[in-house]
Amino acid sequence: MRDDKLIEAMRDAVFDAIEQGEDAENIARAALAALREQEPAAWLITGSRAFRDTVVTSEATADRRLSERGDDGSCKVPLYAAPQPEDAPSIPAGYKLVPA
Numbered sequence: 001m002r003d004d005k006l007i008e009a010m011r012d013a014v015f016d017a018i019e020q021g022e023d024a025e026n027i028a029r030a031a032l033a034a035l036r037e038q039e040p041a042a043w044l045i046t047g048s049r050a051f052r053d054t055v056v057t058s059e060a061t062a063d064r065r066l067s068e069r070g071d072d073g074s075c076k077v078p079l080y081a082a083p084q085p086e087d088a089p090s091i092p093a094g095y096k097l098v099p100a
Contacts, residue, residue, distance in 0.1 A: 040078035048074040055079065 013030040022030070043062035046053040050072050056062050062076040091097065 038080055041081040042079045044077040044079055045069075045074055046077060048072050 013033065014027055017027040017030040040059070042055050042057050043059055044053060044055050045051075045062055045065050048069060051069055051074065054065065056065060059076075066074055066076060
């Protein structure tokens with residue numbers, strides 16, 4: 001899910017919770033649920049007693065790796081990219097950086 005759609009989904013979830021008179025904890029839960037709707041960026045294969053943990057970029061590859069490992073306790077965990085800032089703030093005209 002793109003950032004603008006993610007922000008829109010989170011905003012809608014928060015506004016719905018506010019309209020229903022929810023408290024801060026429930027609003028935070030609604031925002032977190034909206035965040036979890038995004039697609040995983042990668043998958044972690046972990047928990048094996050015989051293999052090293054590994055990260056793959058597709059769920060199909062993760063499933064294949066799990067089947068290759070057999071029943072050794074491995075599982076796959078979705079990994080999500082953290083929202084990135086759009087742009088770093090710029091220095092206003094007429095200002096300059098001064099070392100601290």
